[in-house]
Amino acid sequence: MIHKIGFIGLGIMGKAMASNLLKKGFEITGFVRRPEKLDEIKALGIKTATSIPDVCAKADCVITMVGGPDDVKEVWQGSNGVLASAKKGALVIDMTSSSPALAIELYEKGKTLGLRVLDAPVSGGDSGAKNATLSIFCGGDREDFEHALPVFEAMGRNIVLEGGPGRGQDTKLAAQIVVGGQLAGMCEGFAYAKERGLNLEKFASSLKGSAADCASLKLYSERVLNNDRSPGGALSYLVKDLKNALLALEGSGIDLNVTREVLSNYQSMQDRGMGSLGTQALVWDYAQRSGIKKQGH
Amino acid sequence: MIHKIGFIGLGIMGKAMASNLLKKGFEITGFVRRPEKLDEIKALGIKTATSIPDVCAKADCVITMVGGPDDVKEVWQGSNGVLASAKKGALVIDMTSSSPALAIELYEKGKTLGLRVLDAPVSGGDSGAKNATLSIFCGGDREDFEHALPVFEAMGRNIVLEGGPGRGQDTKLAAQIVVGGQLAGMCEGFAYAKERGLNLEKFASSLKGSAADCASLKLYSERVLNNDRSPGGALSYLVKDLKNALLALEGSGIDLNVTREVLSNYQSMQDRGMGSLGTQALVWDYAQRSGIKKQGH
Numbered sequence: 001m002i003h004k005i006g007f008i009g010l011g012i013m014g015k016a017m018a019s020n021l022l023k024k025g026f027e028i029t030g031f032v033r034r035p036e037k038l039d040e041i042k043a044l045g046i047k048t049a050t051s052i053p054d055v056c057a058k059a060d061c062v063i064t065m066v067g068g069p070d071d072v073k074e075v076w077q078g079s080n081g082v083l084a085s086a087k088k089g090a091l092v093i094d095m096t097s098s099s100p101a102l103a104i105e106l107y108e109k110g111k112t113l114g115l116r117v118l119d120a121p122v123s124g125g126d127s128g129a130k131n132a133t134l135s136i137f138c139g140g141d142r143e144d145f146e147h148a149l150p151v152f153e154a155m156g157r158n159i160v161l162e163g164g165p166g167r168g169q170d171t172k173l174a175a176q177i178v179v180g181g182q183l184a185g186m187c188e189g190f191a192y193a194k195e196r197g198l199n200l201e202k203f204a205s206s207l208k209g210s211a212a213d214c215a216s217l218k219l220y221s222e223r224v225l226n227n228d229r230s231p232g233g234a235l236s237y238l239v240k241d242l243k244n245a246l247l248a249l250e251g252s253g254i255d256l257n258v259t260r261e262v263l264s265n266y267q268s269m270q271d272r273g274m275g276s277l278g279t280q281a282l283v284w285d286y287a288q289r290s291g292i293k294k295q296g297h
Numbered sequence: 298m299i300h301k302i303g304f305i306g307l308g309i310m311g312k313a314m315a316s317n318l319l320k321k322g323f324e325i326t327g328f329v330r331r332p333e334k335l336d337e338i339k340a341l342g343i344k345t346a347t348s349i350p351d352v353c354a355k356a357d358c359v360i361t362m363v364g365g366p367d368d369v370k371e372v373w374q375g376s377n378g379v380l381a382s383a384k385k386g387a388l389v390i391d392m393t394s395s396s397p398a399l400a401i402e403l404y405e406k407g408k409t410l411g412l413r414v415l416d417a418p419v420s421g422g423d424s425g426a427k428n429a430t431l432s433i434f435c436g437g438d439r440e441d442f443e444h445a446l447p448v449f450e451a452m453g454r455n456i457v458l459e460g461g462p463g464r465g466q467d468t469k470l471a472a473q474i475v476v477g478g479q480l481a482g483m484c485e486g487f488a489y490a491k492e493r494g495l496n497l498e499k500f501a502s503s504l505k506g507s508a509a510d511c512a513s514l515k516l517y518s519e520r521v522l523n524n525d526r527s528p529g530g531a532l533s534y535l536v537k538d539l540k541n542a543l544l545a546l547e548g549s550g551i552d553l554n555v556t557r558e559v560l561s562n563y564q565s566m567q568d569r570g571m572g573s574l575g576t577q578a579l580v581w582d583y584a585q586r587s588g589i590k591k592q593g594h
Contacts, residue, residue, distance in 0.1 A: 181482015
């Protein structure tokens with residue numbers, strides 16, 4: 001039975017997930033790099049430590065929820081990393097959206113060290129994290145997955161062992177491909193509706209229950225109607241995930257040309273300093289790009 | 298009060314819609330071009346006529362539900378068309394997914410002839426038509442819309458007057474842009490999952506309730522899992538609608554690059570003789586195209 005959990009990565013997602021673990025009676029020690037965050041984390045009821053070895057010292061289970069593959073490498077590897085610091089037999093779970101190849105590498109390294117490694121990225125954004133309704137896509141060994149279930153059940157509700165190591169990451173990347181197409185479709189639909197002078201509220205309301213209805217509309221159409229570009233999900237995360245997805249297909253001969261185009265739109269926005277905006281901000285970028293082109297003439 | 302309806306275009310959608318009108322007590326006369334279809338239509342309880350003027354002669358309301366803009370022109374225009382044949386004061390509704398410019402042209406011609414013209418394309422596919430759960434996007438004058446409401450309510454449930462003439466078509470095209478992105482995202486997600494060897498049933502089940510969930514998954518993931526390429530919606534209809542959408546934006550400077558890419562995928566399939574397949578058939582086309590490329594080396 002898992003009781004003591006070390007939590008590394010207390011950003012918006014991580015904080016909400018750790019809070020839900022606390023509610024279910026787990027004891028949480030969090031890794032805090034920046035001293036100015038200590039009070040905030042303590043106020044949630046999370047014990048704090050300022051080094052990864054300290055976080056791992058007594059933990060039956062260590063969870064990492066950081067930015068992307070590079071951050072995962074940084075906290076897992078090296079003499080002060082999770083792999084070197086976790087107790088023998090501990091469960092070590094990377095919940096970051098990362099790369100399948102890295103997940104397999106960490107699983108194998110962990111195995112030689114006597115650790116039980118799972119990859120378990122999530123879907124559902126900050127609201128899913130807060131309400132413990134995350135979808136959790138897990139890769140690894142069945143025995144370890146079952147051992148981890150009470151931990152997952154404190155944070156999410158659609159929890160699936162997709163297959164062996166890396167399969168959680170592969171599932172998350174495939175899901176992000178679906179999300180990317182959906183978001184681009186939604187944003188281009190709104191861009192069309194704006195350009196043609198449709199009443200956007202009527203348009204959005206017409207789509208409810210139609211063949212065009214989707215999670216992106218439920219999550220973001222309100223923000224679109226309110227001219228609100230603030231992030232539910234920052235577009236830089238989608239850029240990262242779609243890049244990792246295309247990277248995982250390299251050499252396969254499979255060309256996901258629509259995903260490439262979706263990525264190119266969001267990459268272009270990130271390059272123009274808009275990486276922290278919400279994914280729905282693409283709606284306004286069509287008119288902006290068209291303006292840029294017109295000025296270029 | 299509308300009682301007698303003339304119905305032109307008794308394909309899969311039209312037949313289901315006319316049947317729902319019958320159930321609500323409307324008297325329907327259908328236009329049947331091919332004599333071999335007479336018995337089938339009569340068996341539904343629909344009166345039959347073999348010319349457009351005959352269908353229009355006694356109708357308070359004429360509905361057309363044909364293939365696309367070219368078919369609409371064919372049945373509406375000319376000396377035996379709907380415009381020349383409908384009774385003065387009759388309501389004439391084009392429910393075909395067509396072009397906004399054509400809808401405006403027909404509205405204006407109809408007005409000079411004393412007709413009340415609405416454009417009212419639908420979303421929801423054959424199941425929406427059968428279950429009277431269509432979304433109906435209407436353009437035209439409010440008075441005419443209100444007059445038509447009992448007719449619409451027999452066939453659908455989310456019924457919105459989007460604005461003046463052509464606005465129903467614009468809304469449908471914007472909705473199809475959203476559908477196109479969603480479908481491409483779903484198909485590329487499955488193509489990724491297949492290529493990476495994921496368990497497709499687990500993948501599909503993982504997406505339920507996640508940020509990737511959408512109407513396309515609800516409508517088509519079962520067919521994808523069963524290797525079933527048969528149409529809920531034939532991809533040729535999406536090709537037609539996305540072409541009309543891009544046409545409507547011509548000269549605006551707005552470049553919907555993702556929609557262009559979605560259209561290019563489906564157009565390429567249609568060019569290779571797959572136009573009557575369901576939109577989900579794109580899932581298998583990535584591997585096929587990759588094979589074509591490999592053979593080309």
